[in-house]
Structure formats: structure tokens, C-alpha cells
Amino acid sequence: xxxxxxxxxxxxxxxxxxxxxxxxxxxxxxxxxxxxxxxxxxxxxxxxxxxxxxxxxxxxxxxxxxxxxxxxxxxxxxxxxxxxxxxxxxxxxxxxxxxxxxxxxxxxxxxxxxxxxxxxxxxxxxxxxxxxxxxxxxxxxxxxxxxxxxxxxxxxxxxxxxxxxxxxxxxxxxxxxxxxxxxxxxxxxxxxxxxxxxxxxxxxxxxxxxxxxxxxxx
Amino acid sequence: xxxxxxxxxxxxxxxxxxxxxxxxxxxxxxxxxxxxxxxxxxxxxxxxxxxxxxxxxxxxxxxxxxxxxxxxxxxxxxxxxxxxxxxxxxxxxxxxxxxxxxxxxxxxxxxxxxxxxxxxxxxxxxxxxxxxxxxxxxxxxxxxxxxxxxxxxxxxxxxxxxxxxxxxxxxxxxxxxxxxxxxxxxxxxxxxxxxxxxxxxxxxxxxxxxxxxxxxxx
DNA sequence: CGAAAAATTGATGGGCGTCAAGTCAAGTGG
DNA sequence: CCACTTGACTTGACGCCCATCAATTTTTCG
Numbered sequence: 001x002x003x004x005x006x007x008x009x010x011x012x013x014x015x016x017x018x019x020x021x022x023x024x025x026x027x028x029x030x031x032x033x034x035x036x037x038x039x040x041x042x043x044x045x046x047x048x049x050x051x052x053x054x055x056x057x058x059x060x061x062x063x064x065x066x067x068x069x070x071x072x073x074x075x076x077x078x079x080x081x082x083x084x085x086x087x088x089x090x091x092x093x094x095x096x097x098x099x100x101x102x103x104x105x106x107x108x109x110x111x112x113x114x115x116x117x118x119x120x121x122x123x124x125x126x127x128x129x130x131x132x133x134x135x136x137x138x139x140x141x142x143x144x145x146x147x148x149x150x151x152x153x154x155x156x157x158x159x160x161x162x163x164x165x166x167x168x169x170x171x172x173x174x175x176x177x178x179x180x181x182x183x184x185x186x187x188x189x190x191x192x193x194x195x196x197x198x199x200x201x202x203x204x205x206x207x208x209x210x211x212x213x214x215x216x217x218x
Numbered sequence: 219x220x221x222x223x224x225x226x227x228x229x230x231x232x233x234x235x236x237x238x239x240x241x242x243x244x245x246x247x248x249x250x251x252x253x254x255x256x257x258x259x260x261x262x263x264x265x266x267x268x269x270x271x272x273x274x275x276x277x278x279x280x281x282x283x284x285x286x287x288x289x290x291x292x293x294x295x296x297x298x299x300x301x302x303x304x305x306x307x308x309x310x311x312x313x314x315x316x317x318x319x320x321x322x323x324x325x326x327x328x329x330x331x332x333x334x335x336x337x338x339x340x341x342x343x344x345x346x347x348x349x350x351x352x353x354x355x356x357x358x359x360x361x362x363x364x365x366x367x368x369x370x371x372x373x374x375x376x377x378x379x380x381x382x383x384x385x386x387x388x389x390x391x392x393x394x395x396x397x398x399x400x401x402x403x404x405x406x407x408x409x410x411x412x413x414x415x416x417x418x419x420x421x422x423x424x425x426x427x428x429x430x431x432x433x434x435x436x
Numbered sequence: 437c438g439a440a441a442a443a444t445t446g447a448t449g450g451g452c453g454t455c456a457a458g459t460c461a462a463g464t465g466g
Numbered sequence: 467c468c469a470c471t472t473g474a475c476t477t478g479a480c481g482c483c484c485a486t487c488a489a490t491t492t493t494t495c496g
Contacts, residue, residue, distance in 0.1 A: 139396030
């Protein structure tokens with residue numbers, strides 16, 4: 001386990017909020033025009049007042065927690081069409097950052113439209129189910145299984161196309177899977193070497209042997 | 219990572235449901251008299267119809283998932299006063315079992331009382347927050363930090379008494395923390411040796427040096 | 437193009453899993 | 467009451483997976 005801090009990696013971006021002419025927590029009709037957020041900008045941080053409900057239009061978002069020494073765990077990625085930002089209390093407990101150029105719609109929970117209100121509980125329960133599945137991955141699977149599960153998860157969430165576009169860096173993947181970037185890279189290399197995947201570039205993965213990948217995810 | 223199955227450990231209990239004269243999913247007023255569940259009895263299993271909302275009266279419950287080879291990850295323990303059983307879909311995805319003699323109240327979600335209905339979203343969000351925190355523990359903390367965090371979590375959830383009663387076995391703790399029973403036992407021994415805790419017996423822990431324990435949880 | 441960041445690859449060591457033996461507590465039957 | 471069994475827990479020896487440290491290579495972007 002890395003004891004050495006890695007906050008230095010984050011401090012340049014942490015604290016750098018996205019800026020916009022749009023109000024961040026609109027009090028109006030619940031839905032607003034999309035807001036553009038540049039890569040690595042903070043969407044919210046622990047302590048910020050919660051209450052916004054964010055829908056990803058394009059790009060991608062990472063939600064994570066930090067230990068005091070800088071170790072980071074990404075609890076979820078959010079891709080286009082997905083919703084995030086709900087919190088138990090009245091302040092956020094996590095960081096949320098754009099992983100790349102990202103478009104968001106923000107609704108205020110207090111004034112959210114009826115049809116969205118009804119979706120909050122199913123949405124929270126879906127997040128919970130995904131978190132439980134991820135606990136199984138982090139607690140009980142080895143590096144190969146973790147990466148395979150990650151690729152299959154993205155495969156499904158991107159609509160089942162064998163060409164997977166990764167909106168996140170190797171470090172994001174590592175901090176999602178509880179590994180290091182070196183280990184993630186080595187597993188990618190081994191999958192490539194075994195003809196299970198092809199890498200057009202480091203952000204573009206093609207699944208060549210789906211069955212093998214499924215087997216590996218255990 | 220353990221590849222060898224451990225299903226043998228569970229099969230004797232798995233499939234053994236608790237039996238009662240009370241209907242399992244009452245369709246009446248939402249709340250029912252408490253139901254007694256013996257140790258290691260299955261409360262629900264994957265595939266079972268969901269919809270019940272369970273409140274722990276006494277004892278304790280483990281909720282977990284299995285990999286095909288038997289590796290187990292406990293996603294949460296539920297202690298007296300706590301609620302569990304909500305699911306995203308219409309069938310359960312996890313196992314829930316009593317860890318010891320346990321009393322439950324079961325309410326049906328469809329006919330749940332108004333005051334309980336309003337608690338469902340906060341409850342789901344609280345579970346989500348706890349799962350996210352647990353992801354940080356499993357993904358980024360070492361064995362000592364995991365056990366320390368576990369003891370502090372139980373300390374707080376049992377009301378802040380320095381005497382902690384463990385309703386779960388070492389194997390449950392290991393499967394909650396993503397470790398083996400041997401490692402859990404070794405960490406307990408080291409904490410004992412360093413005068414951080416005292417063990418009256420294997421199920422009863424006294425926190426002697428709270429500050430040290432907090433430091434260790436990082 | 438040239439500098440900086442990201443990703444890959446290699447060498448090495450440590451933490452935790454695995455295997456095995458030993459200890460302890462609770463229960464059973466003679 | 468005591469030998470015996472059984473299961474839970476503890477302790478020890480050893481090995482492997484992955485973190486760490488380091489050096490390239492590749493990609494990105496001014």
C-alpha cells in the first residue's frame with residue numbers, strides 16, 4: 001500500500017472549480033441548459049453544500065475520496081446519460097471532477113421536477129448495487145480479474161460496442177480498481193499479448209476475444 | 219487471492235431458511251411483530267423477490283455476494299436499529315443471513331407506512347455513503363488500517379462504549395475487510411501486544427488506547 | 437520541433453495469502 | 467469428573483502477487 005502522499009498530483013486541479021455564467025444551483029424549474037466543464041475541474045468537493053443532481057451529457061466524471069496522506073479511491077465513474085450528486089447529508093462527502101471535457105445538466109433537488117423526483121430512489125439503489133459489486137471486486141479479485149471486470153463494465157455501459165473509448169487515464173483506472181498504474185499497464189499488456197484485447201492507442205480498447213475476457217472476470 | 223472454493227463452508231447454511239408462522243412479505247399495515255431468526259439462517263438469497271424492508275431488533279445480519287468459486291465479500295453488517303433489504307430491481311442480488319440469534323421486523327415496501335416511506339431515500343443514501351467509505355478501505359488501506367477502521371466503526375455504531383461486542387466470527391470480519399482469518403487474527407494479536415486493545419474473549423474487545431487506534435485507521 | 441506528461445517495461449522487495457500445526461473453549465458421553 | 471470430539475481462533479513458515487523504485491518509450495501540446 002502506498003503510504004507516500006500523492007496529493008501533489010491533485011492539488012493543481014483540486015480547488016480549481018469550473019466557472020460558468022449559469023447558476024450552479026438553479027432555483028427555477030429544476031432543469032437547466034447544459035454546462036461545460038473542462039478536464040480535471042472540480043465539480044464539487046467535501047464540505048460543499050449538496051442538493052444538486054447532475055446528469056452527464058457528454059464526457060465523464062470521477063467521484064472519489066481521499067485519505068489524509070493522499071491515497072485516493074474512485075468510487076464511481078459517471079458516463080453520458082448517467083446521474084450523480086445525491087448525498088445523504090446536506091454537504092458533499094466526496095470529490096467530483098470532470099475527467100475530460102464534459103457537459104452537465106444540473107437540477108436542484110429541492111425544486112426538481114416530479115418525474116425526476118420519482119427516479120431518485122431507483123437511482124440511489126442502482127448506485128448502491130454497483131457499489132456492492134465493486135466491493136466484491138476490490139475485496140476479493142486479483143489484478144487480472146479487476147481489469148477484466150472493469151473493461152466489461154465499460155463495454156456494457158457504452159452500449160455493447162467492442163470498441164471501448166476510455167475517458168479516464170491509467171491513474172484513474174488504478175485508483176478505481178485499487179491498484180497502481182504500473183500494475184494496470186502490465187495487465188493491459190498481458191491482455192494484448194494474449195490477443196484478448198487490442199490497443200489502438202492508450203485510450204482506445206478493442207475487445208477481440210470476449211469469451212476469454214468474461215472468463216477472466218470470474 | 220483464494221481461488222479454492224469455500225462454498226463448502228456455506229452450503230450447510232445456505233438454503234436453510236428461517237421458518238416462521240408470520241408471513242414473510244406481509245401485505246397489511248406495513249409493520250409486523252418481530253420475527254426470530256436463528257444463527258446462520260438465510261434471510262434472503264439472490265433471485266428471491268425483493269420488496270421487504272427489514273429492521274434489526276437484536277442480533278446482527280451480514281449481507282454478502284459470492285464469486286462463482288466461493289470467494290465471499292460481505293458488503294455490510296446490520297446491527298440493532300438498522301434497516302436493510304432495499305433493492306434496485308424486483309429480485310435480490312445479495313445474500314442476507316443472521317450472524318447470531320436475531321430478531322427482525324419486516325415491512326412490505328409496497329404497503330409501507332407513510333413515515334417509513336419518507337425514510338427510504340435517506341436510508342439508501344446512507345447505505346451508499348457507507349459503501350463508498352468501505353470502498354476506500356478495501357481499495358487503499360492495509361490490513362492494520364482495515365481492522366482499526368472496523369473496530370472504530372463498530373465502536374461508533376454500538377454507541378461509543380469502549381467494550382465492543384462482536385456479533386460476527388473472524389471469518390465474517392475477514393470477508394468484510396477483504397482479508398483472511400489468519401491476517402485478521404494476526405492484526406488483533408499485534409493490537410493486543412501493543413496495548414491498543416484487550417481481548418476478554420475472542421468476541422469481546424476493549425479499546426484501551428483510543429487515540430492510537432484512531433491514528434492507525436489513518 | 438522540443439519539453440513535459442503519460443504510459444510502458446524491468447528489477448526488487450514486502451505484505452499478505454496459503455499451508456500447516458498448535459491452542460483454546462464448548463459440548464458430549466461414559 | 468474426565469477423556470474425547472469439534473469448531474473457532476491463533477501462531478508459524480514460506481511463497482507469490484503486487485507495490486515500489488527506476489529507466490525508457492510514447493504521446494501530448496505549446
